[in-house]
Amino acid sequence: MGNAWVFPGQGSQKVGMAAGVLELPGARERFQSASELLGRDLLAICNGEASGDLSDLNDTRNTQPALFVVESLLVDALKAQGRSADVVAGHSLGELVALYAAGVFDAGTGLQLMKTRSELMAAAGGGAMTAVMGFDRAELEALVNATEGVVIANDNSSAQVVLSGSPEAVEAVSGQLKCKRAIPLAVSGAFHSPFMAQAASAFATELESVPFKDAVIPVLSNTDPSPETRGAALKERLRSQMTTGVRWRETMERLSADGMTTAVEIGPGNVLSGLIKRSCEGITTAQISTMDDLGL
Numbered sequence: 403m404g405n406a407w408v409f410p411g412q413g414s415q416k417v418g419m420a421a422g423v424l425e426l427p428g429a430r431e432r433f434q435s436a437s438e439l440l441g442r443d444l445l446a447i448c449n450g451e452a453s454g455d456l457s458d459l460n461d462t463r464n465t466q467p468a469l470f471v472v473e474s475l476l477v478d479a480l481k482a483q484g485r486s487a488d489v490v491a492g493h494s495l496g497e498l499v500a501l502y503a504a505g506v507f508d509a510g511t512g513l514q515l516m517k518t519r520s521e522l523m524a525a526a527g528g529g530a531m532t533a534v535m536g537f538d539r540a541e542l543e544a545l546v547n548a549t550e551g552v553v554i555a556n557d558n559s560s561a562q563v564v565l566s567g568s569p570e571a572v573e574a575v576s577g578q579l580k581c582k583r584a585i586p587l588a589v590s591g592a593f594h595s596p597f598m599a600q601a602a603s604a605f606a607t608e609l610e611s612v613p614f615k616d617a618v619i620p621v622l623s624n625t626d627p628s629p630e631t632r633g634a635a636l637k638e639r640l641r642s643q644m645t646t647g648v649r650w651r652e653t654m655e656r657l658s659a660d661g662m663t664t665a666v667e668i669g670p671g672n673v674l675s676g677l678i679k680r681s682c683e684g685i686t687t688a689q690i691s692t693m694d695d696l697g698l
Contacts, residue, residue, distance in 0.1 A: 404662040407480075407487040407503060408494030409473050411648075414671035415465050420448035422692025423475045427482070435609035436471050436513055442682060444468055454499050462590065466495045466520035466564070469621075473499040473507050473669040479696050480668070489629060489660065491622035491653050493674060497643060503668075504617035506636055511612060518608050522601035523644070527633070529592020530569040531555060535562045536582025545575045556648040559681050566595040586634070594647050596622075600643035609637055627653040629660070652673075666690060 413487045417596035423429055424445075427550045432444040440463075446452040447464050456463060472487065478693060479498065480486075482673040495516065502512045533556075534542070546552055552575050555566030564587065565572050572592075576584040591597060617618040620629035623639035630636055654677065665682070667675045690696060 404445075404660060404664070405486075405487040406657050406662045406665045407477075407500070408665055408667050408674045409490070409492035409499040409503070410667060410669045411469070411492065411494035411496040412462065412465050413671055415459055415469055415674055416670055417448070417450040417459055419472055419670040419691070420445055420468075420528065422694065423472055423479075426475050426693055427478050428478065429475050432471050432475060432509060436698065437463070438469050439513055439517055440464075440467060448472075454566050460588075462524045463517075463520045467517045467524075469669060470499055470502075470512055470516045474502050474512060476668050476696070477503045479693065480690070483696065487619055488490065489620045489662065489665070491627070491657075492624075493602060493650055494624065494643075495601055496669070497621075497624050499641065499669070500621055501614075501617070501636060501640070504619040504621050506614050506617050506621075507612065508635055511592045513547045515608070519605055520643075522604050523593060523628050524590055526591045526598055526601040529567060529595065529597040530572045531564055531566045531574045531587040531589050531592060532572050533562065533564045533574055533689055534579060534586045535582070535585075537561075537563075537579055542575075542579055542581075544593050545578055548616055549575050553595045554647050555592070557612060557651045558648070559651050559654070559677050560658060561680075562677070564594075566592040567597065568592070585594065593622075595642065596645055598644040602642065605644060606641045611639055612637075622656055623652075624648045627656050630658075650677065651681070656684060658682050664688065 436444045490500040490503050551571035552567035554563050556564035614633035616633045617631040625639045664686050665678050670691045673687050
């Protein structure tokens with residue numbers, strides 16, 4: 403028997419998500435710290451009460467720090483209850499929350515990294531992303547391999563992936579692929595693709611001076627979904643995350659192979675829980691998105 407904590411990424415945010423964690427110990431202080439770091443009222447943005455420039459929660463420069471604050475507060479509350487996990491994993495930005503949960507860095511460091519990451523990704527425009535569902539994988543991989551400028555960015559499950567690259571290349575592959583659905587995503591760039599090379603290089607420079615402790619809980623990374631606790635190795639994996647795909651299908655396979663029987667999604671929404679339910683027989687899922695879910 404084993405227990406995994408999993409952390410969702412961009413797309414799981416929703417206006418009002420802060421209300422369910424605001425009365426947790428340290429919540430208002432963490433939102434205040436984030437607001438001071440960002441130079442705008444993050445709590446007002448989460449509540450849909452902000453106006454002016456950079457007031458939209460769905461702007462990646464707000465989404466990423468907001469999700470980190472909400473998810474990290476839930477982690478703190480779980481730990482305060484004496485609860486822990488046998489392994490942690492996060493989807494895209496969720497990986498940074500997983501590293502926080504594993505004790506690799508503190509909340510202030512996580513917020514600073516999230517600020518830098520979100521700003522770099524927002525500035526790296528010019529690409530496109532499309533989610534495709536219900537396809538033949540061999541046909542998909544053949545089309546991707548034959549088309550320059552497109553990669554599988556998020557390998558979410560056997561039936562769902564996200565393509566990323568130039569608008570022309572993404573449209574060419576999704577248009578030719580026989581699939582149930584192809585949904586263009588409202589994003590500002592080609593995330594988790596070579597289009598992020600400049601942003602990834604700048605992020606790697608930022609990471610150089612950030613100390614990473616060894617993890618107290620094994621972490622499954624997006625770039626390498628094998629259990630790792632060495633801080634230096636986890637930092638190296640995070641360095642390349644922006645330009646490589648999110649290997650979530652393999653992460654789920656690893657959870658099953660390592661005998662996990664429970665996966666708890668920590669944060670708003672149930673996207674990861676849904677993927678695990680459909681893909682991992684024998685793993686029970688649960689969601690913790692508010693203090694009510696903690697029994698508080």
